Amino acid sequence: MRSVNRFTCEEAFRRLDDYLDRELSATEMELVREHLETCAACTREFTYEAGILHEVRRKLARVEVSPELLARIARQLEEAANEG
Amino acid sequence: MKERSAELAAFESQFKDVAGPAYGYALRLTQNRADAEDLLQTAALLAFRGYGTFIPGGNFKAWFFRILVHEYWGRHRAAQRRPSTVSFDDLPDLHIYSQASDAGLPTDGADPGALLIQKLGVDGVIEALDALPEEYRVVSTLYFMQDFTYQDIAAVLEIPIGTVRSRLHRGRKMLQRALWQAACDAGIVEPVEAGEGAT
Numbered sequence: 001m002r003s004v005n006r007f008t009c010e011e012a013f014r015r016l017d018d019y020l021d022r023e024l025s026a027t028e029m030e031l032v033r034e035h036l037e038t039c040a041a042c043t044r045e046f047t048y049e050a051g052i053l054h055e056v057r058r059k060l061a062r063v064e065v066s067p068e069l070l071a072r073i074a075r076q077l078e079e080a081a082n083e084g
Numbered sequence: 085m086k087e088r089s090a091e092l093a094a095f096e097s098q099f100k101d102v103a104g105p106a107y108g109y110a111l112r113l114t115q116n117r118a119d120a121e122d123l124l125q126t127a128a129l130l131a132f133r134g135y136g137t138f139i140p141g142g143n144f145k146a147w148f149f150r151i152l153v154h155e156y157w158g159r160h161r162a163a164q165r166r167p168s169t170v171s172f173d174d175l176p177d178l179h180i181y182s183q184a185s186d187a188g189l190p191t192d193g194a195d196p197g198a199l200l201i202q203k204l205g206v207d208g209v210i211e212a213l214d215a216l217p218e219e220y221r222v223v224s225t226l227y228f229m230q231d232f233t234y235q236d237i238a239a240v241l242e243i244p245i246g247t248v249r250s251r252l253h254r255g256r257k258m259l260q261r262a263l264w265q266a267a268c269d270a271g272i273v274e275p276v277e278a279g280e281g282a283t
Contacts, residue, residue, distance in 0.1 A: 013177075017253055023234055044192050048181045051198035052260070059201065059209040060229045063108035069121050070103060073128045074096070080132055081092040 007035040009042055020050055095135050098144045099128060105145070105230055106152055112225045113156050115214055123159075127152040146232070149240045153222070160218075179260040186276045203272045204263060212262035216255055223248060224255035 007015075012035040018024045019032045036043045106127065110120040131138075131151045138147050176182065180200065181191060190196045201209065216224055226237050234252070238245040268275040 017256065018249070021234070023249075045178055045181060047195075048191055048197040049178065051195040052180060052201055052263075055195075055198040055201035056209055056259070056263075057228055059206045060108075060112075060213070060225075062104055063111055065104050065107040065124070069107070069124070070100075073099075073103075073125050076125060076129055077092060077096065077132050080129060081088045 005031065007031045009035070009039060012036070012039070012042055013045070016046060016049060020046070020053060091135060092132070095132050099131070099148070102145045102148050103128075106148060108229055109149065109225060110152060110156070112210070112213065112229065113153075113222065123152065123156055127155050130155060143236065143239070145230075146236050146239050149226070149230075150242070153240060175254065175257040175261065177257070179257065180264050183264050183276050184273070187274055189273065200267060200272070201263065204267055204270065208266045208270065209263065212259055212266050215262050216258055220251055220255035220258060223251040224259060227252055227255075 012019075012032050015024055015028060015032055019029065022029070024032065036046060103124070107120060107124050110123040110127075111117065114120045114123055127148065131148050134151070138144065180197060184196065184200065185191050189200075213221065213225060213228065222241065223237060226232055226240060230236075232240070234245050234248045237248045237252075241248070264273070267273045
């Protein structure tokens with residue numbers, strides 16, 4: 001069953017960031033999804049934005065912390081534990 | 085003594101999972117390896133000393149990041165207090181999309197936005213992120229680098245969730261403008277002349 005209330009392009013666009021981040025309520029997520037199903041222009045924009053977002057996140061993926069630093073921290077914590 | 089050892093073991097078992105992400109975040113905050121290492125080391129010590137205040141079963145990562153950010157701000161108070169002078173009037177929505185469209189680049193098909201960022205490389209993306217004003221960089225970096233919800237970010241930075249949302253929204257716009265500029269500077273795309281329909 002489809003919702004009686006439907007988002008316009010403007011209403012959907014206003015929720016673009018929150019939609020991509022899944023920060024909308026379940027009802028709003030559904031309304032945006034319904035809009036995208038029938039609006040090729042908005043779908044193109046949302047997909048483009050999602051692609052940028054995903055790729056920026058991938059580029060900034062995990063940085064390795066050196067074993068030397070971890071060892072230094074472990075020694076420091078052990079000293080603190082012994083003091084305490 | 086035995087109790088302290090058990091506490092250390094418990095702390096270390098949780099810390100090992102957040103050390104990498106925390107170091108990555110520290111690196112983006114300080115933009116310097118030596119400072120990032122020092123920041124992580126100090127935050128780890130402070131967290132261990134305050135481990136008694138951590139509620140078992142709570143979000144250790146958010147708790148640890150809050151300590152790390154506090155320590156960073158303690159060292160950079162001036163930057164934290166300096167208000168951003170960025171004008172938001174000239175921050176368009178969908179900047180890369182509209183510029184790419186104006187430049188005649190594809191905007192549909194197999195992930196054209198992602199392809200553009202791929203060409204820019206890691207250094208280009210990091211430079212663009214690092215160039216954001218402090219208050220936006222702190223929020224945006226948490227958002228892009230960590231698997232945090234808006235609520236988590238609000239808890240780490242101790243700011244209202246509405247502030248997280250608005251800073252992220254603006255931060256994303258600023259980042260897009262910086263990324264497009266970086267792509268132009270690197271010759272990946274041709275800049276769109278003013279008056280050619282640029283938004």
